[in-house]
Amino acid sequence: MSIPAEAFFLTPGFNGTLQQQIQQMVADGILRGRFGPGEKMPSSRGLARHLGVSRITVTLAYTELVSGDYLTSRGRSGYFVSDTAPIHPAFTPAERPHGDSVDWERIIGRRFSRHELIAKPQDWQSYPYPFIYGQADATLFDHQNWRQCALRALGKRDFEVLTADFYERDDPMLIEYIIRSILPRRGISARPEEILLTMGAQNALWLSAQILLKPEGLAAVENPCYPGLRAILGQLGVQVRPVDVDSHGASPDAVPEGTEVFFTTPSHQCPTNATMPVDRRTALLERAEREDFVIVEDDYEFEMSFLKPAAPALKSLDREGRVIYVGSFSKSLFPGLRLGYVVASEAFIREARALRAAMLRHAPGHIQRTVAYFLSLGHYDALINRLNQAYKRRRTTMDEAIRLNGLEIAGQGAFGGSSFWMRAPDHIDTDLLAARLRPKGVLIEPGRIFFAPGTAPRNYYRIAYSSIAQTRIPEGIGLIAEAQRQSGHN
Structure with missing residues (x-):
């Protein structure tokens, strides 16, 4: 037939x-x-x-x-x-009743969905003015060389890396490159036993919190800070104390007494972009030594220091092994990569490796090897250079547009980064402002979610220039300014 x-x-x-x-x-x-x-x-x-x-x-x-x-x-x-072509099993799906009879309100033991996270539309690319943070710009990415590295990682020579279960281990090629090239830029020296690959910085922060904090333990976090960290700590049921930041980041004197772990983003504070000066870093380490607490350093956007050379990592000043260093390729390559790393004392990494193995074994082998090739062949450095040049141009354009339209910068960072931390007039609720801007094709991030509960002002917001074309920035900023003026008349 x-x-x-x-x-x-x-x-x-x-x-x-x-x-x-x-x-x-x-x-x-x-x-x-x-x-x-x-x-x-x-x-x-x-x-x-x-x-x-x-x-x-x-x-x-x-x-x-x-x-x-x-x-x-x-x-x-x-x-x-073909007579031997693959076929699906001939199962007939059973009729499924509408709903179910399980009382999930009673059965669920712990709640994880109640912690609010940043909401970003999935179709953000369709908006003409996407001032949202953390998304990759396809016009800047090195598609050709990434594809070549991926094909190489999928070849016969790397078949074991592609298919094998590493158990608790990581790709030695990628670890070696991190040791030889990435960490020295931050002033950090480490051995393979002191490095663990993670599924992005979020996974690294989760592992750190799980290992370091006991029930009812005291964790100190910057205020405002990365909302994902507050969600992690909220799920653990530990005490969380906010440490307000200023134009130089968190002050060591503001860390509460009794702190067991202090989470900080000294390179580019999230979300204000403030950079902690070296004297504060030294003072923070000295206080951690005196009071015997541990510091988790999320080295947020250190690659994006295009206005000044990056300051040395807090970990590079650490002489006692008190700093757990968290790095990530998600911001410098693309967020969907979900690949980060932790650098810490061997005793900590041993526990983190065991915990990771119980949860997800390891990051996919072919992803690790692709990144290893991309880094070792020089493509990563070339990409970072291209990103920094583009970000510098976009930042200049955005800075000019912000000042021309009379908007207020609350924190712009002296070293670079990829966003501005903004303050609207006190009477403006930026959740409502964002809702008003969306039908006009403008996406901004309301700032309320970055603050500790009970301390959140409603008039802060973040606008990023990593995902928007430079030519669209002035018009988009103009629309934000117009919406703020209209809010003043309501």
Whole structure:
């Protein structure tokens, strides 16, 4: 029996090539049982004519399907559905009742969904003025070299890295590069036993909090700070004390007595972008030594120091092993990578490695090896240089537009970064301001969520320049200023 060409049709908006769409249509038809073993496929010429594509596109798709044993070629007779083609099990899904009878309010032992996190629209790329933080700009990324590194990592030579279970270990190539190239820029020296790869900085902070803090232990955090950290600590049920920051970050004198762990972002404070000066870093370490507490340093955006050379990491000044250093490739490469690292004393890393193994074993091997190639071949440094140049231009444009429109900068950072911390007039609620701006194509981040509960002013917000084209910045800032003026008249 022959399958007619009319059984296939192209779907507009398919995320892939025409060849891939044809392959998917044929494979899906076979897997769902619409096309049976031995049935003859339309000729490549006939299917190409029906779909309005080139014959070579159909031929290449058929060739790939033969290699996957979906089709078989019988010389001049054409292509047929293979007798040994993959098939789905013939299960009939059971009728599922609406809802369920489980009393989840009673059964759920711990609540994790009550902690508020930053909300960002999934379709942020469709907005003309996306002043949102942390997303990658496709126009700046090195797609070609990343693709080459990914293909190399997927090759036969790295097959074990791609497929093996590392158990609790990490890719030695990536660890070696972090030791030789990344850490020395921060003044840090470390051995492989003192480094652990994580699923981004968030995972590193979670591991640190789990290991360092006992129930009812006292953790100090900057105020304002990264909301994800406050969610982690809230889930642990520990005491959390805010440490207000100023234009130089957190003051060592403001850390509460009895603190067991102090979480800080000294390079570019989140979200104010303040950089902690060296004398404060030294004083913080001295106080930690006197009062015997540990510091978790989230080295937030240290690569983005394009106005001045980056200050030395707090970890580089540490002589007692009191600093747990957290780094990440999510901001410098792209957030979907989910790859970070922790540098700490071997005793801490031993526990962190065991905890990570119990939770997720390790980061995917092919991701680790791809990043290792990207770093070791010099592509990472070239990308950072390109990002910094672009960010410097965008920052200058945004700074000029902000001042031209009479907006107020609350914290812009002297070293660089990728955002401005802004303050609206006291009567403006920036949650409402963000809602008013969204229909106009403008995305901003209200600042309330960054503050400790009960201390949150409503008139702060963050605007980033990492994901918006430089040419759109002035008009977008103008729309923010106009919305603030309109709020003043309401």
